Amino acid sequence: MSIAPTGSSRRPRPTDQAEVRRHNAAVVLEALAARPRSRAQVAAATGLTRATVGSIVEELIAGGLVTEQGTREPRGRVGRPGTDVALDPAGGAGIGVEVNVDGLSAVVVDLVGEVRHRASRPGDQRGRRAGEVLRSAARLVDDALAESERQGLRVRGIGVAVPGLVDLDAEVLRVAPNLGWQDVPVLERMAKAGRGGWPPATLDNEANLAALGELWSGGHSGADSFVLVNGDVGVGAGVVLDGRLHRGSRGFGGELGHLTVAPDGPECRCGARGCLEQVAGLDWILRSAGLEPRGRSDAVPALLAALDAGDERAVRAVGDAGTSLGVGIAALVNLFDIDTVLLGGIYAPLYPWLEKAVQASVDRRVLSAAWAPIAVRPSRLGRDAAVVGAAQSALRDVLADPLGVLAG
Amino acid sequence: MSIAPTGSSRRPRPTDQAEVRRHNAAVVLEALAARPRSRAQVAAATGLTRATVGSIVEELIAGGLVTEQGTREPRGRVGRPGTDVALDPAGGAGIGVEVNVDGLSAVVVDLVGEVRHRASRPGDQRGRRAGEVLRSAARLVDDALAESERQGLRVRGIGVAVPGLVDLDAEVLRVAPNLGWQDVPVLERMAKAGRGGWPPATLDNEANLAALGELWSGGHSGADSFVLVNGDVGVGAGVVLDGRLHRGSRGFGGELGHLTVAPDGPECRCGARGCLEQVAGLDWILRSAGLEPRGRSDAVPALLAALDAGDERAVRAVGDAGTSLGVGIAALVNLFDIDTVLLGGIYAPLYPWLEKAVQASVDRRVLSAAWAPIAVRPSRLGRDAAVVGAAQSALRDVLADPLGVLAG
DNA sequence: GAGTATTCGTTCAGGCGCCAAACATACTCG
DNA sequence: CGAGTATGTTTGGCGCCTGAACGAATACTC
Structure with missing residues (x-):
C-alpha cells in the first residue's frame, strides 16, 4: 500500500499530553465563545469534567482571555448558581484591511466579534499604482493600531483581503485582474510603509475571507x-x-x-x-x-x-x-x-x-x-464580510490555540 | 466508542491521554506502512522517543498488526543493528466489490496492499434487476471471504463501489442513472443475500473509491x-x-x-x-x-x-x-x-x-x-482503481486507529 | 585481539493531564 | 430552618510521554 513517504508537510505528527491540554483549552474557549456559560455548563457541553474545566478556565483567566462575570441572577432553579465565564473583549483584537477596486477599508474587531473601529477611503483604485494604494492601506492600519491601543485592545494579528489570486506561501498577490496588479508582495510593501511594530499579518483572497466572516459572524x-x-x-x-x-x-x-x-x-x-x-x-x-x-x-x-x-x-x-x-x-x-x-x-x-x-x-x-x-x-454581512473576516481570521489563531498564543 | 451525546456532529471533542496513545499508535503504524523500519528509525521519523515507540510496537505486535523481521544483515554501519518491524500481511484484509454497468468484480487486499484474490463477472448489467445483480455481488463477497479464510487473512471490512449518488448516512444508493437504479439499500440487500457473518461494510461512489485507490496505491x-x-x-x-x-x-x-x-x-x-x-x-x-x-x-x-x-x-x-x-x-x-x-x-x-x-x-x-x-x-490503476480503493478503504480504518480496531 | 565508540532497545523515575469521588458552598423548597 | 440540589474545588489515582541510564550488539582502532 506504500503510503508514499510524502517527504513534505503531510507527515502526521505525534501528540503528547501537553497537546491534550492545548486542545482541551481550545475546546473550552470555543464553548465560551459561543455564549457565556458557567464552568459546569461548559463541562456538560464539552464532555470534560468540571475539575478539568475549572483548571483550564483558571489558566485562561490568568492569560486574560476570559473573565468571570458577576453571579447570574437567580433563575428559579434549585442548587448553587454558577458564575458565568465569558470571553474578555480586551483579550485580543484583530485588524482587517480590504483593498478593493472601489476603495480601501479597515476594521478592528475584538475577541467577542464586536467591531470596535472602522475606517475607509472610498474611491476608484484602478488608476493608482500599487505602491501608492498600499501606502494608503498602511496608514489605515497605523490608525487602527493607534485606536486599538487607545481602547486597551491587544492586537493579535492583521488580515489583508485582496481581490485576486494569492500565493499563500510567498505571501504575494499573484494577479488582481480588476486592479491591474501583478506579483505584488502586498504585506511586505505595507509593512515597509507603516510605522512599524506591527503584529503578524496574513494575506488572503477577499472571497475566502468573506466566507470566513460569514462563518464566524453570520450566524447561519x-x-x-x-x-x-x-x-x-x-x-x-x-x-x-x-x-x-x-x-x-x-x-x-x-x-x-x-x-x-x-x-x-x-x-x-x-x-x-x-x-x-x-x-x-x-x-x-x-x-x-x-x-x-x-x-x-x-x-x-x-x-x-x-x-x-x-x-x-x-x-x-x-x-x-x-x-x-x-x-x-x-x-x-x-x-x-x-x-x-x-x-x-x-x-x-x-x-x-x-x-x-x-x-x-x-x-x-x-x-x-x-x-x-x-x-x-x-x-448577512454584505460588503463588510471580507474586512470583518480578515480581522477575525487573526483572532481565530487565539481561539484555535489559546495556550499556544499565551505562551508564544 | 464515542462518548459525547453529540447533538451536532461538528462540536469539537475533548481529548484525553488515551487518545494520545491511539493517535501515536496510528502515527507509528503509518511510519511502518511506508516501509519496514527499526524502532529507532520510527522514533527518528516520527519525533517520538525510542521508549514510546518501543512500547507502542510491543502493543501492535501483540495485536498481530506488525511483526518483527529477522535482524537486518549488517550494513557496514557502526553500532548495534536494529531489528526491522513491518506490517503483518495477515494482520488484516479488506474486500472490495464493484458493481458497474459492464460487470461485477471483487478483490481481497491485505494490509500491505497486495491483492490476494480477484474475481469478476463481466456482462452488461443494465437489463438486470437490482436484486438479482446484488445477489451476484453477494456471492462474490462470500467467495472472497472463504478465500481470505483459506489464506489466513482476517477481513476487517468490505467496501462496495457503485456508479451513482450515495447517501452515506442511510447507506443507500440514491440514484445510478446508468444502471437505472433508484433508492437501493445496497448493503442491506447484499448482506441479506450473503451467507452471513460479514464484517462491517461501507458503500461509496466508485469515483471516490477510485480516487482513494490512486491515493494509496498509485504512488503518485x-x-x-x-x-x-x-x-x-x-x-x-x-x-x-x-x-x-x-x-x-x-x-x-x-x-x-x-x-x-x-x-x-x-x-x-x-x-x-x-x-x-x-x-x-x-x-x-x-x-x-x-x-x-x-x-x-x-x-x-x-x-x-x-x-x-x-x-x-x-x-x-x-x-x-x-x-x-x-x-x-x-x-x-x-x-x-x-x-x-x-x-x-x-x-x-x-x-x-x-x-x-x-x-x-x-x-x-x-x-x-x-x-x-x-x-x-x-x-495508474486504471479500471481496477475503484475495487482496490474499496478494499483498501476498509483497511484504512485499521491504519487510522489501530488500537481502536484491536479493542473493538 | 582487546578496548573504545556507536547505535539499538529496554527500564525506571518524574512530570503532567485527565478522571472519579469527596467536600465545601450557595441557593431553592417546603 | 433543614432537606435537597447544583456548582466549584480539592485530592488521589492512573495512563502516557520524556529523559536519562543501562545492557546488548556491532564497527573501528591500535
Missing part, C-alpha cells in the same frame, strides 16, 4: 459547509467545508468567475471564452441594464434605483445574470456537495431580483436537488 | 491533492485534498458529469442541457466515432482498434471529448486549486488520444496555470 445556524459567492466586477467563491475554509493547496481556489458557462460567449481577460464573470459580473449587469460601468460608486445605486422602479431592462439584466450565476453555482454544488450558497458582495443587495432565476437554474442542474434542497440566501 | 509521489476523473458512460470525479477524500457532506460530491459545458447542447437524463457527460461520456464518444454504444464490452476494444488504426472519425471524436473534458477539469482546478488531475476509467486507455486536447483546453481556462502548471496524467 448549522451551516458549516457553504459557499459564499462574492459578486463584484469579478466573481469569486469562498468555500467552507465542515467549518473549515478550503483555500486550495496554493491559495488559488474559488475562481468561480472563470468557470465556462457559455463556450461561445465573449472573450474574457483571462484569455478563455464565456467565463461566468463576463455574463454575471457587475460590469456586464450594468452594461446590460443600459448603465455605464464606469464610475461604479454611482452606478450601483443607479442600478438599484432602476430595479426599484421596475425598469424592465434592469430587471431582465439581473435575471439573466442570475441564470448564468445559477449555472456556476450548480457546478459548485455538484462538485462540493454543499447545501447552502450565500450570495455576497454586490449580489447581496441584488438578491431580491436574482433569487428566482438563480434558484431555478440551480434546481434544474443539481443532480441531488431532489433529495436535498439547495438553499440560496443573501449573505 | 507528492500528489496528496488531486482529482481523479473517472470516465465511463457517466463521468465522476473523486476529489482528494491534502490526502483526504472529499466526499461532500452528504456524499453527493464529485458529479463532474453534470457540469454544464454547452448550455445549448443535447438534453441529459438529469433534465438539464449540455452536461459534460453528454459530450464526453463513453456513449457520446462511441456514437461520434461511428460505433454502436450498445454491447459496450465489444465497443471499447473496437474504439481502441480504430484509434490505433488512425481512423480519423474516432480520433476526432476522442479529441473533441477531450476538449469538453478539459472545460470540466478547468472548472475543477479553478475551484479546488489542484495541480494534478488523473484520468481514470475509460479515459485511461484513451489517454494518448485525449492528452493534447485536454491539456490545451485546461491551460486556456485555468487562471493559475501560468504560475503553477496543471499536470494531467493517466491513472
Whole structure:
C-alpha cells in the first residue's frame, strides 16, 4: 500500500499530553465563545469534567482571555448558581484591511466579534499604482493600531483581503485582474510603509475571507459547509467545508468567475471564452441594464434605483445574470456537495431580483436537488464580510490555540 | 466508542491521554506502512522517543498488526543493528466489490496492499434487476471471504463501489442513472443475500473509491491533492485534498458529469442541457466515432482498434471529448486549486488520444496555470482503481486507529 | 585481539493531564 | 430552618510521554 513517504508537510505528527491540554483549552474557549456559560455548563457541553474545566478556565483567566462575570441572577432553579465565564473583549483584537477596486477599508474587531473601529477611503483604485494604494492601506492600519491601543485592545494579528489570486506561501498577490496588479508582495510593501511594530499579518483572497466572516459572524445556524459567492466586477467563491475554509493547496481556489458557462460567449481577460464573470459580473449587469460601468460608486445605486422602479431592462439584466450565476453555482454544488450558497458582495443587495432565476437554474442542474434542497440566501454581512473576516481570521489563531498564543 | 451525546456532529471533542496513545499508535503504524523500519528509525521519523515507540510496537505486535523481521544483515554501519518491524500481511484484509454497468468484480487486499484474490463477472448489467445483480455481488463477497479464510487473512471490512449518488448516512444508493437504479439499500440487500457473518461494510461512489485507490496505491509521489476523473458512460470525479477524500457532506460530491459545458447542447437524463457527460461520456464518444454504444464490452476494444488504426472519425471524436473534458477539469482546478488531475476509467486507455486536447483546453481556462502548471496524467490503476480503493478503504480504518480496531 | 565508540532497545523515575469521588458552598423548597 | 440540589474545588489515582541510564550488539582502532 506504500503510503508514499510524502517527504513534505503531510507527515502526521505525534501528540503528547501537553497537546491534550492545548486542545482541551481550545475546546473550552470555543464553548465560551459561543455564549457565556458557567464552568459546569461548559463541562456538560464539552464532555470534560468540571475539575478539568475549572483548571483550564483558571489558566485562561490568568492569560486574560476570559473573565468571570458577576453571579447570574437567580433563575428559579434549585442548587448553587454558577458564575458565568465569558470571553474578555480586551483579550485580543484583530485588524482587517480590504483593498478593493472601489476603495480601501479597515476594521478592528475584538475577541467577542464586536467591531470596535472602522475606517475607509472610498474611491476608484484602478488608476493608482500599487505602491501608492498600499501606502494608503498602511496608514489605515497605523490608525487602527493607534485606536486599538487607545481602547486597551491587544492586537493579535492583521488580515489583508485582496481581490485576486494569492500565493499563500510567498505571501504575494499573484494577479488582481480588476486592479491591474501583478506579483505584488502586498504585506511586505505595507509593512515597509507603516510605522512599524506591527503584529503578524496574513494575506488572503477577499472571497475566502468573506466566507470566513460569514462563518464566524453570520450566524447561519448549522451551516458549516457553504459557499459564499462574492459578486463584484469579478466573481469569486469562498468555500467552507465542515467549518473549515478550503483555500486550495496554493491559495488559488474559488475562481468561480472563470468557470465556462457559455463556450461561445465573449472573450474574457483571462484569455478563455464565456467565463461566468463576463455574463454575471457587475460590469456586464450594468452594461446590460443600459448603465455605464464606469464610475461604479454611482452606478450601483443607479442600478438599484432602476430595479426599484421596475425598469424592465434592469430587471431582465439581473435575471439573466442570475441564470448564468445559477449555472456556476450548480457546478459548485455538484462538485462540493454543499447545501447552502450565500450570495455576497454586490449580489447581496441584488438578491431580491436574482433569487428566482438563480434558484431555478440551480434546481434544474443539481443532480441531488431532489433529495436535498439547495438553499440560496443573501449573505448577512454584505460588503463588510471580507474586512470583518480578515480581522477575525487573526483572532481565530487565539481561539484555535489559546495556550499556544499565551505562551508564544 | 464515542462518548459525547453529540447533538451536532461538528462540536469539537475533548481529548484525553488515551487518545494520545491511539493517535501515536496510528502515527507509528503509518511510519511502518511506508516501509519496514527499526524502532529507532520510527522514533527518528516520527519525533517520538525510542521508549514510546518501543512500547507502542510491543502493543501492535501483540495485536498481530506488525511483526518483527529477522535482524537486518549488517550494513557496514557502526553500532548495534536494529531489528526491522513491518506490517503483518495477515494482520488484516479488506474486500472490495464493484458493481458497474459492464460487470461485477471483487478483490481481497491485505494490509500491505497486495491483492490476494480477484474475481469478476463481466456482462452488461443494465437489463438486470437490482436484486438479482446484488445477489451476484453477494456471492462474490462470500467467495472472497472463504478465500481470505483459506489464506489466513482476517477481513476487517468490505467496501462496495457503485456508479451513482450515495447517501452515506442511510447507506443507500440514491440514484445510478446508468444502471437505472433508484433508492437501493445496497448493503442491506447484499448482506441479506450473503451467507452471513460479514464484517462491517461501507458503500461509496466508485469515483471516490477510485480516487482513494490512486491515493494509496498509485504512488503518485507528492500528489496528496488531486482529482481523479473517472470516465465511463457517466463521468465522476473523486476529489482528494491534502490526502483526504472529499466526499461532500452528504456524499453527493464529485458529479463532474453534470457540469454544464454547452448550455445549448443535447438534453441529459438529469433534465438539464449540455452536461459534460453528454459530450464526453463513453456513449457520446462511441456514437461520434461511428460505433454502436450498445454491447459496450465489444465497443471499447473496437474504439481502441480504430484509434490505433488512425481512423480519423474516432480520433476526432476522442479529441473533441477531450476538449469538453478539459472545460470540466478547468472548472475543477479553478475551484479546488489542484495541480494534478488523473484520468481514470475509460479515459485511461484513451489517454494518448485525449492528452493534447485536454491539456490545451485546461491551460486556456485555468487562471493559475501560468504560475503553477496543471499536470494531467493517466491513472495508474486504471479500471481496477475503484475495487482496490474499496478494499483498501476498509483497511484504512485499521491504519487510522489501530488500537481502536484491536479493542473493538 | 582487546578496548573504545556507536547505535539499538529496554527500564525506571518524574512530570503532567485527565478522571472519579469527596467536600465545601450557595441557593431553592417546603 | 433543614432537606435537597447544583456548582466549584480539592485530592488521589492512573495512563502516557520524556529523559536519562543501562545492557546488548556491532564497527573501528591500535
